[in-house]
Amino acid sequence: MASGVKPRVKVPKTAAAGEVITIKTLISHKMESGQRKDSDGNIIPQSIINTFTCDFNGQNVINVELHGAISTNPYFQFEATVPESGEFTFTWQDDDGSTYTDSKSIAVS
Amino acid sequence: MKISNLHRFVQIAVTASVVSGVASIANAQDNDSLVLNGEIEMVTRTAAPAYIDGLDEVISGWHFRSDETQALQMDDFDNSGMLGVDAGQEAWDTVQGPEQKSCASCHGDVSSMEGVRTVMPKYNEEAADLWTLEDYINNCRTERQNVEAWGYTSGPMTNMAALIAVQSRGMPMNVAIDGPAAPFWEQGREMYYTRTGVLELSCASCHEQSAGLHIRADHLSQGQINGFPAYRLKNAKLNGIHARFKGCVRDTKAETYKPGGPEFHALELYVASRGNGLSVEGPSVRN
Numbered sequence: 001m002a003s004g005v006k007p008r009v010k011v012p013k014t015a016a017a018g019e020v021i022t023i024k025t026l027i028s029h030k031m032e033s034g035q036r037k038d039s040d041g042n043i044i045p046q047s048i049i050n051t052f053t054c055d056f057n058g059q060n061v062i063n064v065e066l067h068g069a070i071s072t073n074p075y076f077q078f079e080a081t082v083p084e085s086g087e088f089t090f091t092w093q094d095d096d097g098s099t100y101t102d103s104k105s106i107a108v109s
Numbered sequence: 110m111k112i113s114n115l116h117r118f119v120q121i122a123v124t125a126s127v128v129s130g131v132a133s134i135a136n137a138q139d140n141d142s143l144v145l146n147g148e149i150e151m152v153t154r155t156a157a158p159a160y161i162d163g164l165d166e167v168i169s170g171w172h173f174r175s176d177e178t179q180a181l182q183m184d185d186f187d188n189s190g191m192l193g194v195d196a197g198q199e200a201w202d203t204v205q206g207p208e209q210k211s212c213a214s215c216h217g218d219v220s221s222m223e224g225v226r227t228v229m230p231k232y233n234e235e236a237a238d239l240w241t242l243e244d245y246i247n248n249c250r251t252e253r254q255n256v257e258a259w260g261y262t263s264g265p266m267t268n269m270a271a272l273i274a275v276q277s278r279g280m281p282m283n284v285a286i287d288g289p290a291a292p293f294w295e296q297g298r299e300m301y302y303t304r305t306g307v308l309e310l311s312c313a314s315c316h317e318q319s320a321g322l323h324i325r326a327d328h329l330s331q332g333q334i335n336g337f338p339a340y341r342l343k344n345a346k347l348n349g350i351h352a353r354f355k356g357c358v359r360d361t362k363a364e365t366y367k368p369g370g371p372e373f374h375a376l377e378l379y380v381a382s383r384g385n386g387l388s389v390e391g392p393s394v395r396n
Contacts, residue, residue, distance in 0.1 A: 004196060010186045028192045072345045073189050 137328035170330035190340030190392025197272030261369030274391030297379025306361030336393030
C-alpha cells in the first residue's frame with residue numbers, strides 16, 4: 001500500500017426522493033506518473049489510482065478509469081439521483097493491488 | 110443553506126463583472142468576502158498598521174486569485190491543504206521516541222494551540238532569539254520527544270504548521286515588533302526594501318509598488334503571509350513561509366538565504382507585521 005493514502009467523501013445526509021445530489025470525493029495519493037527519475041537517474045515506476053467506482057445499493061453510479069498525467073490527490077465531483085434511502089460505496093483501485101473504500105448512508109424522505 | 114449558497118454565487122458573479130471592467134487598467138484584487146464553510150468570517154482587508162509607510166490598506170492574497178481558486182479555499186473539503194492538516198493531526202497523536210511521547214502527551218488536544226499562529230514569529234527569552242512556529246515544533250521534538258528534528262521546509266514540518274495554523278483560523282495576526290523583537294524587525298525591514306539579484310528587485314518592488322499588476326500570466330499580491338502554509342496549485346502541496354521567500358529571492362536572480370536561517374527569520378517577522386490585523390487563513394489555496 002502506498003503511504004499516506006486516505007479517502008474522503010462528502011455526501012448529503014438527507015435528500016428528497018428523486019432529488020439530484022452532488023457528491024464530492026478526494027483521495028490523498030501521490031499518483032507517481034512513471035515519468036520521473038530518482039536522484040540516481042533510475043525511473044520511478046508508475047504507481048497511480050487506476051480505477052474509481054461509486055455504487056448505490058449495489059447499482060453502479062460512476063465508473064472511472066484513470067491513466068497517467070493525472071495530478072496528485074485526485075478529486076471527483078459528480079451528481080446522482082437518489083430514489084430511496086441507502087448507502088453509497090466508493091472504491092479506489094491502486095496499481096499496487098491495494099483497494100481503498102469508503103461508504104456513506106443517505107436517508108430519503 | 111441552498112439559498113445562502115445561491116446568494117453567494119450571485120454576489121460573486123456581480124462583483125466579478127464589475128471588477129473585470131477595471132482589471133485591464135490596473136488592479137486585480139476583487140471585493141469578494143471570504144467565509145469558510147459558511148461559518149468563519151475572515152478579515153481579508155483592513156487598514157495598514159501605522160508603521161507601514163507604503164500601504165494604505167493591507168489585502169490578503171486571496172483577493173488576487175480567480176473566483177475558482179478562491180472557491181477552493183471557502184470549503185474545507187475542496188481545500189487540498191486540509192489533507193496536510195489531517196496528516197499533521199496523525200503526527201500530533203503519534204507516540205514516538207525514547208520518551209514515548211506524542212505532542213498530545215504534553216499539549217493535550219491540538220485546540221490548545223489556538224492563537225499560537227497569530228503571534229509567530231516571536232522573541233524567545235530563554236533562547237534569546239527570534240523563534241518561528243517551526244523552531245518551536247523542532248524544539249519540542251529534540252528536547253521533549255528526543256527525536257530527530259524535522260527539515261525546516263519538509264513535508265511533515267509544513268503539515269504540523271498547518272495543523273497549528275488551523276486552530277487560529279479567523280483570528281487576527283498580531284506579531285509583536287517592539288521590545289526585544291525590535292532589532293529583528295529593523296533587520297527585516299531593511300531586507301524588504303533592499304534591491305537584490307541580477308534583476309535588482311526588492312520585496313517592495315513587486316509586493317508594495319506593483320501589487321495587483323501582472324507578473325507574466327499571474328497577479329502580484331501584497332505578499333502577505335497570513336495564509337501560510339499555503340497549498341499551491343502549481344506544486345500540489347503545502348508550502349511554508351521560508352520556502353516561499355526562497356522562491357522569491359531566487360526569482361530576483363540572487364543567491365538565496367537559507368530557509369530557517371537568521372535572515373529569513375527577521376524577514377518573516379517584518380512581513381508578518383505588515384499583515385497584522387488580517388485573519389489567519391492557513392492553509393490557504395493559491396496559484
